[in-house]
Amino acid sequence: MELVSTGRQDSNGIVVQNGQSQNNAANIKKLQNGVSKRSLVPENFIHTRLPDALILKIFWYLDIKSLCRCAKVSHKWKALALDGSNWSHVDLFEFQTDITPPVVSNITNICGPFLRTLSLKGCKGIEDKAILAFSTNCHYIEVLNLNGCTNISPRVDRAFTSHFTNLKWLDLSSCIMVDDSVCNALSAGCPQLQHLDLSWCALVTNNGTVALAKGCLNLQHLLLRYCKLIGDAGVKALTQCKKLSLLSLMNCEEVTDSGIVALTKGCKELRCLSVSGCTQLTDLTLTEIGNNCPSLRTLELAKLIYLSDRGFKNLVKGCNSLEKMDLEECQSITDSSLIQISLHCPHLQSLTLSNCERISDEGLRYLCGSYAGQTQLRELELDNCKLITDTIIDHLVQCRGLQRVDLYDCLRISRGGIKHLKSRRPDLTVHAYFPPDTPPVMQHDPVHNRVCRCCVVL
Helix, strand or coil, X not given: CCCCCCCEECCCCCEECCCCCCCHHHHHHHHHHHHHHHHCCHHHCHHHHCCHHHHHHHXXXXXXXXXXXXXXXXXXXXXXXXXXXXXXXXXXXXXXXXXXXXXXXXXXXXXXHHCCEEECCCCCCCCHHHHXXXXXXXXXXXXXXXXXXXXXXXXXXXXXXXXXCCCCEEECCCCCCCEHHHHHHHHHHXXXXXXXXXXXXXXCCHHHHHHHHHHCCCCCEEECCCCCCCEHHHHHHHHHCCCCCEEECCCCCECCHHHHHHHHHHCCCCCEEECCXXXXXXXXXXXXXXXXXXXXXXXXXXXXXXCCHHHXXXXXXXXXXXXXXXXXXXCCCCHHHHHHHHHHCCCCCEEECCCCCCCCHHHHHHHHHCHHHHHHCCEEECCCXXXXXXCHHHHHHCCCCCCEEECCCCCCCCHHHHHHHHHHCCCCEEECCCCCCCCCCCCCCCCCCCCCHHHHHC
């Protein structure tokens, strides 16, 4: 005999009885599971409802770690996450720097011809075989960062000779075993190369730069910092690279005026030049830069002790577009150079004068009162300028665009001067250091003799 319900039906379709119908335990279980069962129906999952093209578009914005997590959701998402179109940009520095050969093999197989940008920065375990694997399976790489891959050897030249024909940007800085043979390979196999960083590749010599200049005629940026075997012959060869706009020869100590003079006459497109630490350079270099490089924007001349006011006068008359100058430890220059810079460099945004011990308040007064000082200047470094005093504080206030000033070890700048500057320009970042006050010397008190605690106990 079928029982007739006398209860009511709730929103989940469960009949609530007055004790004469269905079992209460069954009703409770249905109440607990009814909603969750409906939500677990496959057609309600987002990955089953979105079209594949849209999921691929979303995946394109994810990094490697996120793609690997998505691949664990389902078989469908795994296939989409590992689609080569999502792997056009691979940065293993943010994923895992201690990668093994099997991981390299998997990545090359996944990426295939889709890979355009590859960063192995800091992956010290990467060896020549890994680079060869990428070059073999990923022919269209345009950007390659091998910064700090210290196990890369000259044998990697095979990859650059044959397979990286589309390469435009390459960073080999701190690859300490790289030598001229790699430069020869780049010259032969990478005609589209535009940016090359060989900083701290101490085995590269003049022969390497000569080879680069012959084959890489599209080169625009070349960084050779601390390549101490490069001298005038290598620099002169670079005059064949007519598109060269950025060159760093920092601490290439064999470079002299002869090399820089030839460079400035042959490379008219230079926008950024760093010769800091090229300690043999003199005023002749400044004069020729002024005569031949009117479009120069950045000039770094730190630690060049032979540069004088006369050279800077000739420089700034021809280089009116300078925006950044680094004159740290140019110890021969005086306020006269600063006055010339104030008159002829209206676009100056960053100026480093640290350890220029002959610069005084007078030169800074001209700088801060100039058009560049009042409207353009953003950064000013004056560390260890021993002649400047609190007098410059009111001058610095005139620099309305100034964002940062460094005043470390300026012995004549007082705490009160810094406080006054901060009160006038609370938005200005001021870097300064004052040693803590020396505690007063304790006077000997004959009444209270200082006695060792041990002696008191004994």
